[in-house]
Amino acid sequence: MDPxxxxxxxxxxxxxxxxxxxxxxxxxxYEAIDPDGLEDVIAGLDxxxxxxxxxxxxxxxxxxxxxxxxxxxxxxxxxxxxxxxx
Numbered sequence: 001m002d003p004x005x006x007x008x009x010x011x012x013x014x015x016x017x018x019x020x021x022x023x024x025x026x027x028x029x030y031e032a033i034d035p036d037g038l039e040d041v042i043a044g045l046d047x048x049x050x051x052x053x054x055x056x057x058x059x060x061x062x063x064x065x066x067x068x069x070x071x072x073x074x075x076x077x078x079x080x081x082x083x084x085x086x
Contacts, residue, residue, distance in 0.1 A: 008035040018069040
């Protein structure tokens with residue numbers, strides 16, 4: 001079994017840390033993005049990143065699975081779902 005948390009788990013952990021909230025106090029991730037779809041997209045991404053809004057943060061996951069969260073929306077509206085280098 002892989003000891004590294006899934007991308008979805010890392011998203012929740014990163015947003016919880018950024019917003020100083022307990023992960024269980026955050027809304028379900030599936031209300032922002034399909035967690036299984038997120039895993040699939042990142043696993044198949046050779047380069048680039050995926051950006052979406054979750055729990056008041058702009059979350060970016062890159063092709064290596066690194067997760068960043070920012071409470072400021074820098075890529076347009078908070079409804080933007082994804083970006084790519086394609």
